[in-house]
Amino acid sequence: MHILITGAAGGVGRLLVPELVENHQLRLTDARPPPDPGGRAEVVVGDLTDRRLAARLCDGVDAIVHLAGNPRPGDGWDLLRGPNMDTVTTLLEAAGDAGVARIVLASSVHAVGGHYQRASGPGAAPVSDNRPPYPCCRYGATKVFAEAAARVYADAYPLSAICLRLGGCRPAPPHRGWLDTWLGVADLGQAVRRALRADIRFGAYAITSANPRPVFDLGAARDDLGYSPTEDPDAYADGLPEGPSTMCRPRMGDRR
Numbered sequence: 001m002h003i004l005i006t007g008a009a010g011g012v013g014r015l016l017v018p019e020l021v022e023n024h025q026l027r028l029t030d031a032r033p034p035p036d037p038g039g040r041a042e043v044v045v046g047d048l049t050d051r052r053l054a055a056r057l058c059d060g061v062d063a064i065v066h067l068a069g070n071p072r073p074g075d076g077w078d079l080l081r082g083p084n085m086d087t088v089t090t091l092l093e094a095a096g097d098a099g100v101a102r103i104v105l106a107s108s109v110h111a112v113g114g115h116y117q118r119a120s121g122p123g124a125a126p127v128s129d130n131r132p133p134y135p136c137c138r139y140g141a142t143k144v145f146a147e148a149a150a151r152v153y154a155d156a157y158p159l160s161a162i163c164l165r166l167g168g169c170r171p172a173p174p175h176r177g178w179l180d181t182w183l184g185v186a187d188l189g190q191a192v193r194r195a196l197r198a199d200i201r202f203g204a205y206a207i208t209s210a211n212p213r214p215v216f217d218l219g220a221a222r223d224d225l226g227y228s229p230t231e232d233p234d235a236y237a238d239g240l241p242e243g244p245s246t247m248c249r250p251r252m253g254d255r256r
Contacts, residue, residue, distance in 0.1 A: 002060065003025070004027045005020070005064075007030055007068030008029060008030050010068070011169070012071075015169060015171070016189060021038075029046065055097065066103060068083065069088075069106070070084055073138075081142075084142035088149055092161075095153070099158070102162070106166055107166070110140030111143040111147060112129075113134070113135060113140050115127040115131055127206070143165075162200055163203065163204040164205055167183040167206075167246070173237075174240075175241045176242050183207060188207075190230075194227050200225070206218060210229040
């Protein structure tokens with residue numbers, strides 16, 4: 001499969017490329033050069049809001065994994081709008097025009113993060129993917145927009161769009177506040193590989209690792225994609241420092 005990966009120089013992109021490079025032909029793009037995966041990928045550096053560049057990037061690929069964006073939940077609209085909203089619509093338009101068959105879009109658990117406080121309490125039921133979007137911050141709202149835009153293009157073009165609501169993706173949780181939303185690298189790779197091949201027209205799915213006390217219900221991802229996480233965040237818990245939840249709600253006046 002010939003796959004375009006956007007945001008390949010970002011934190012998630014650097015983790016995902018090694019998971020896919022062995023079995024796929026990759027085209028990598030970002031605003032800065034991504035790490036070289038041993039000369040086994042085409043690299044294109046540029047701004048994805050450039051329509052001509054987006055058209056060039058989508059030409060001849062079978063699928064897109066869209067990771068590019070601003071990942072900072074505390075940023076204001078001025079910093080989020082371009083990378084998280086303008087970029088996704090430009091890319092979807094180019095993908096539809098180029099006849100790309102599948103886009104896997106990196107959404108975030110922040111798109112439903114407003115449900116988190118209730119779901120994280122003792123005895124609470126995990127947040128299922130059939131709950132309506134409820135962003136916890138501006139960043140989460142841009143991810144809800146991206147999911148809605150992907151739905152529009154999946155209806156308008158012969159384009160399958162699968163939105164993965166990713167948890168915090170690191171090789172290991174940096175502190176205890178990450179334990180209930182952490183996503184390990186192997187589970188990230190598995191989720192993306194399954195999304196690339198699933199017989200789904202459109203869907204949005206929470207993707208975290210195998211938390212024994214889940215806050216986000218992975219049942220839909222299991223049933224529709226065949227996703228079965230293997231990494232247990234509790235294996236890292238001993239010795240981790242305390243830290244804030246990844247689902248914090250920034251004050252509306254806070255642009256950090």
